[in-house]
Amino acid sequence: MHLIGDIKVVFKRDPAAGNIFEVILLYPGLHAVILHRIAHLLYRLKIPFIPRVISAFTRFLTGIEIHPGAKVGKRFFIDHGMGVIIGETAEIGDDVLLYQGVTLGGTGKEKGKRHPTLGNNIVAGAGAKILGAIKIGNNCKIGAGSVVIHNVPENSTVVGIPARVARGREKHPEELLKHADLPDFESADIRRLLKRIEALEKKKK
DSSP states (O other), X not given: OOHHHHHHHHHHHOTTXXXXXXXXXXXXXXXXXXXXXXXXXXXXXXXXXXXXXHHHHHHHHHSOEEOTTOEEOSSOEESSOTTOEEOTTOEEOSSOEEOTTOEEEOSSSOOSSOSOEEOSSOEEOTTOEEESSOEEOTTOEEOTTOEEOSOBOTTOEXXXXXXXEOTTGGGOTTSOOOGGGSOOHHHHHHHHHHHXXXXXXXXXX
């Protein structure tokens, strides 16, 4: 059930974690993971209805929605957690950290594998959307608010809408996201367009 690992990782990931009783009683992300592991076990045993009841209860209790069919690895931590959504065919590796508002979703009503596969040691910032049957390699960081719709190679940091690899960050896969240091691709594109417009206007004069 990975219960001990799920509890220990809270202390590793969250500097606000005080003691074992606080973590067990007051961390909705931990509650959601534990209840999901139970629901997933029943789902694998092909027990009808009850896994979905557990999932619905978890959403009501924590604001976190994890389909019973989703596969979750060891030491999975959802920090804060409100608004996290994880789809049926999502697969999550070991040592993955998701912040509030993260979605591991599909892109339509297709059947079969339609949700992302996340490798090991991944951090997804608040509000990140990872959509479709794509693969996120090991040691990747997803910037807050990013929308990821393509595969991401290992040891990468991606930001933006749609998300693009932030060059140079792959040298520090052990670091958590430092959003103040990430590039702003959209602003850079706008600045380039403005310079181009200025150059064209000067040619007309």
